[in-house]
Amino acid sequence: MLSGNLRELVGYCGLYCGACGIYQGKIRQAVENLRKIIKAYGFDKYVSELAKWDPAFQHYDKFERVLDGFSKMFGECPDCLRGGGDPNCKIRECCKQKGYRTCAECNEMEKCEYLKRYSQALASLREIRVMGMDKWAEKMHEKVDQGYSYLDERLK
Ligand code: SF4
Ligand code: SF4
Numbered sequence: 001m002l003s004g005n006l007r008e009l010v011g012y013c014g015l016y017c018g019a020c021g022i023y024q025g026k027i028r029q030a031v032e033n034l035r036k037i038i039k040a041y042g043f044d045k046y047v048s049e050l051a052k053w054d055p056a057f058q059h060y061d062k063f064e065r066v067l068d069g070f071s072k073m074f075g076e077c078p079d080c081l082r083g084g085g086d087p088n089c090k091i092r093e094c095c096k097q098k099g100y101r102t103c104a105e106c107n108e109m110e111k112c113e114y115l116k117r118y119s120q121a122l123a124s125l126r127e128i129r130v131m132g133m134d135k136w137a138e139k140m141h142e143k144v145d146q147g148y149s150y151l152d153e154r155l156k
Helices: 026-041 043-053 055-074 090-098 119-131 133-145 150-155
Strands: none
Touching: 026 043, 026 055, 043 055, 119 133
8 A cells, every 4th residue: 555655745747756856865965975075185174275276266165155055945855745846836836726636637738838848747647647646656656766866867
């Protein structure tokens, strides 16, 4: 039997939040790793020396602040149902207004203006229609368990 929270990881648009790089903490981990490497080499202690070779290092403080910004903004996400992602997401807003759990319930799905930009979401919604949400969420959960992330698709 599918546990409740797997189903809850299905976003309104059909994306599976459990497969999202941000939900998986990939950006936070990347920032932490970069900080560890900088510290291990001790670069942070020799910024003024480095700036003599490359003036870009004069902006080291700003770089640090930007890294903080990435961690704060993209370090974690509570998932779509709990308000994660774009706070003004039109798809979520529209689904909620219509009382749908996902766009798979909507007759406009194939010609929806909002979904046009999200080919992956549309493909997932088609699968959800065929498989049902529980089976689809279970399939996605298994893929994630085997290391799958939407981020890998972007990195191709
Ligand atoms: S916030 Fe919008 S785009 Fe992101 S998973 Fe939810 S419905 Fe999809
Ligand atoms: S019109 Fe239908 S398919 Fe498009 S966002 Fe709204 S609920 Fe989803």
